[in-house]
Amino acid sequence: MRNTVSLDKTVAEKKMLKPAAAKKPAVKKNTGEITLAQLESTESVAGQVNTADVLIIGAGFAGLGTAIRLQQAGVKNIVILERSTDVGGTWRDNTYPGAACDIPSNLYSYSFAQNPDWSRSFSGSGEILDYIHHLVEQFRLRPLIRFQRNVTGLVFDENTGEWNATTACGEQYRARAAVMASGPLSNASFPNMPGIETFKGHKIHSAKWDHSYDFTGKRVAVIGTGASGIQIIPELAKQAEFVKVFQRTPGWVLPRPDFVTPEWNKNLFHKMPAAQTALRRALFWGHESMALGIIWHSPLTALVEQVARSHLHAQVKDPWLRRQLTPDFRIGCKRVLISNDYYPALQKPNCKLITWPIATLCENGIRTAEGIEHQFDCIVFATGFDVCKNGSPLPVTGVNGRQLGEEWKRGAQAYKSISVAGYPNLFFTFGPNSGPGHNSALVYMESQIDYSVQGIKTILQRNLKLLDVKADVQQRYNHAIQKRLAKTNWNSGCKSWYLSEDGFNSTMYPGFATQYANQMKHFNLDHYRAINA
Ligand code: NAP
Secondary structure (H helix, E strand, O other): OOOEOOOOOOHHHHHHHOOOOOOOOEOOOOOOEEOHHHHHOOOOEOOOEEEEEEEEEOOOHHHHHHHHHHHHOOOOOEEEEOOOOOOOOHHHHOOOOOOEOOOOOOOOOOOOOEOOOOOEOOOEHHHHHHHHHHHHHHOOOHHHEEOOOOEEEEEEEOOOOEEEEEEOOOOEEEEEEEEEOOOOOOOEOOOOOOOOOOOOOEEEEOOEOOOOOOOOOOEEEEEOOOOOHHHHHHHHHOOOOEEEEEOOOOOOEEOOOOOEOOHHHHHHHHHOHHHHHHHHHHHHHHHHHHHHHHOEOOHHHHHHHHHHHHHHHHHOOOHHHHHHOOOOOOOOOOOOEEOOOHHHHHOOOOEEEEOOOEEEEEOOEEEEOOOOEEEOOEEEEOOOEOOOOOOOOOOEEOHHHOEHHHHOOOOOOOEOOOEOOOOOOEEEOOOOOOEOOOOOHHHHHHHHHHHHHHHHHHHHHOOEEEEEEOHHHHHHHHHHHHHHHOOEHHHOOOOOOOEOOOOOEOOEOOOOHHHHHHHHOOOOHHHEEEEEO
16 A cells, blocks of 8 residues: 655644654663663663664664564564654755755655655755654654664674664663664765864854854855755855855766646645656656666766756856866766756856865965965855765674674675675665665665565564674675676766775665665575574
């Protein structure tokens, strides 16, 4: 049966959707165990051990989706640990002006919870966060979530076959299986720039927007012209006295086919859900065909580059500015940007593109390499995230004391991006080599979730102490992945967050979304070492 969510909300409903503030944990020593049912009505207590069948770390899209699919598969004893005070992950954090998704909403949503009421083809971050809140209410996830629980360590107990999670407030959680859903883009990264501490004005990171700061009449710098930067700049240019954009590398920009959804369209989707499913399929295959140009170097690559060049020509008349905005790397190597208002914003009288490298930040602003000091009231860092490519998102100890951070230091590896040998009963969402460059992340996420659910059900139904992917299976899988990656545009020579400092690609999946989803359909127990409890 198809689930739909309606996003028309009253103020009262909105209030209801706000999470209750997590209670401060009592500092009381208690080593007794409590069950999930007790947990719901119990304040967290430092030192207390809370048990569940499944522990999910992170209440973003992936964590919540996993909880939904687990419940639908009959697994109910779930705890979700969330470090913040609200659900939503990247869509809770990225609230900068202009924040929106660059994948159409009908595809950037769960197939099992389609929303007939998207207000436009590419929805803004607020509407996506509303959708996530509705998932929480519709699938009654709130009782499962423990807010303000920052997991500081995860240790596998080989004797009991359980994962033990410790939180910053001293609680312990124990579960038969754990799902790491902490998200690849969850840690905002200020660049390591000389003089960053000396700047006396206001500093804002795109992923931690300061809504109390009024940009009206302010002298503003934006550092970074990636997916976040190009969305922020047009909005700031409407308000600030001037905006100077510090570009290190120009990106490829494609037009954004963004439209308001007409009422008849919403009504149609309400009355005929199959019509929305058909649109979703069409969007999926449209994006899928883009893989040929974006992931690999093919005749389609030149065609997509030509579309981007024509977009630049149509929007920027000044040949010098056009030259400054023309990328010198193959399309797809970095994330392809889509925007209709970025180039026009740069040409506003109060906006200026600066391409000189930044030498240092200083007390009053930014000094560029040719010696000019630009003075600002505020510097906006649209400089991306600290993506965990080497090391693990948090300390994880597997069998025989193995440390995931150490093992991943030279590049993260997993089997099908989900399982890591030596770390049994642990499942990753958006683990190594699972990133898409051409299609919706949620399509990948759904197949990861369904695969994890199969693994978790295998552990619980067969009463396994340990379900551990075989090391040789994982090795063969990664060997093939890296061989395929070598032929992709991502590995064609540019610098991006997809690659580690030494050029290792542990982030992207080198294939069609269909290939990824197909390989995730079946959980092959032969690829795992299974030991009964
Ligand atoms: P990003 O793609 O990593 O871009 C960071 C920008 O900051 C780049 O232009 C980079 O220049 C620049 N930069 C970083 N350090 C710098 C330094 N020290 N000096 C000068 N410039 C510096 O980060 P992002 O724009 O936040 O996007 C990150 C990812 O988030 C995207 O790839 C995408 O997956 C996701 N995202 C998605 C959406 C969406 O619509 N779905 C929106 C926003 C973000 P270089 O290019 O030279 O490195």
